[in-house]
Structures are given as structure tokens and as C-alpha cells.
Amino acid sequence: MTVSKTVEKSAEVTKSRKDAGDNPAEALHLGELSEQLGYVLKRAQLKVFENFLRCVASLQLTPAQFSVLLLVEQNPGRNQTEIASTLGILRPNFVAMLDNLESRDLCARIRSTNDRRSHILVLTDKGKAVLTRAKKLVATKHEARLNEVLGAANREALIAMLSKIANEF
Template sequence: MTVSKTAEKSSEKPGDAAKGRKDAAEAQPEALQLGELSEQLGYVLKRAQLKVFENFLRCMASLQLTPAQFSVLLLVEKNPGRNQTEIASTLGILRPNFVALLDNLESRDLCARIRSTNDRRSHILVLTDKGKAVLARAKKLVATKHEARLNELLGQANREALLGMLAKIANEF
């Protein structure tokens, strides 16, 4: 539902913050009414998702990992010995689009493609030592900076309830 990632660069310059205010009984043109929009699940869901991704990227800035890259590393670690098709399809990534993603991770020596001896068509995916180390650091960053922020905002119980409902939507809707 709309909702871009742009920062709202306020046109207020630091010096003259009082310029926008009106003198007396004038119409104040600011602040549109969202109305029913704020009750639309899709709208709120998308805005929340953008904020979460944005924060994720900030937390991962030092490691230069996108959400997609992080999810690939996590899945390869948990499922060693799987090929590209299996990893990609589990994440909902189409095989053609997975190639460039892997090229990137492999060029940074975070994971490797290994020709399978059973089926010489497929590439078995594994994390390199550096990949494992980076993933470990990434997990710590996510836990301490990203998810911790959510617990602080929602509380542990609410955060788990939120996750459960979202999973239900993702799986049963």
C-alpha cells in the first residue's frame, strides 16, 4: 500500500522553526486525516515492514548484510548439504534471481557452491568459515540491537503474540 522508504526530510531549517506557525485564527493546513486508512491491515502492515527492514539494515550496516542475505546464511547454516533450488524455493526466491544473490555471497567468501558428486547438475551450498563467523556476529547484532528494540517497544509477551499472528497470516491466509 504505497509507503516508500524516503526520509521525511523536514523542510524546516534549524534556525527558523517558527515559520510554519500561523498568527491567529487561520486554517492550519498541516496534518492530513488518515481516516479509514489506519484501520487497513495492509497499509499498517506495509509501513511496519518497511520500518523493520530499515532498522535491520542499520543494525547490519557494519556487516553489510541485507535481510535476504541474512536469511540465506541462516537457512544454509541450518540445512547444510542442500542445493540452490531447495534453499531458494524455501525462501520464496525464484532460481534465476537466486543466482546473483549467491554470486554476491560467494564473492565475499561467505558461502560456497560445491558440485554434488551424486548429481553433478546441482550445487551444494555451505557456509565458509568466514561465513559462519560473520553469521554469528550478525545474529548477535540482530539479537542485541534489533529484536531487543522490539521487546522494549512491545514487551516480550506481545512480541511473541505478534509473531504468532503474523505466522498464522503467512501460512493460512
């Protein structure tokens, strides 16, 4: 079959679907893709991130920025390399993220007294306030929605399973 005949055949199928009132996007079958754990995890991650962004839209924080602020709060005196490594963020991406957070006066880099090549991360007063509001929004909206969808037992089981993959895979 030539390309033009293939295009004609595709157009006929599309037209017949429209004539039948079907949405062509609904007609797609994922086949074995729907059984692939990586694909399903990625789709779930996208939905979770979309919800997170909606819940904290007023604060203009990404999930990664929220994670950085949380780690800085929970680990005072730690340097930016340790924070980036823990979160699995590449150095160039982390530096750009810190630049953004610093320009918004949410955190600051302070030269380490132990190693002048290293920078300690600290939250500013504004950063502490934004993080407090973000934690409340995440708990009351984002995590609450996940708990609603999963239920407490499934949530705990999912965290355990995903942690096992993250730690052992």
C-alpha cells in the same frame, strides 16, 4: 474547475498551511488506509528492515542475505533451490544474491554428487564468522529493540498471528 484553477487552489492551501506553521506532510490523513492490514504490515516491515540494516551496517548484510546464511548454516547439504523456495525468493534474484555472497567469500556453491545439475550451499569460514557476528548484533540490538517496543507477550502473540497469516492465507 480547470486544471489551472485546481493548481491555484492547491497553492493557496499549501500557502495557508505554511503561514499557519503546519507541515503539509503532517496534514495528510490516511483515512481507511490506516485500517488496512496490508498497509500497516508493509509500514511495519519497512521500519523493521530499516532498523535491521542500521544494526548490521558494519557487516553490510540485508535481511534476505542474513536469512540465506542462517538457512545454509541450519540446513547443511541443502541445495540452492530449496533455500530460495523456503525464503520465497525468485530464482533470478536468488542467483544474483548468491553471486554477491560468493564474491564476498561468505558462501560457496558446490556441485551435488547426487544431482550434477544441483548445487549445495555451504558457508565459508569467513561466512561462519560473519554470521556469528550478525547473529549477535541482531540479538543484542535489533531483536532487543523489537522486544522493548512490543514486550515479550505481544512479541509472541505477533509471531503467532503473522505465522498464521503466512501459513494459511
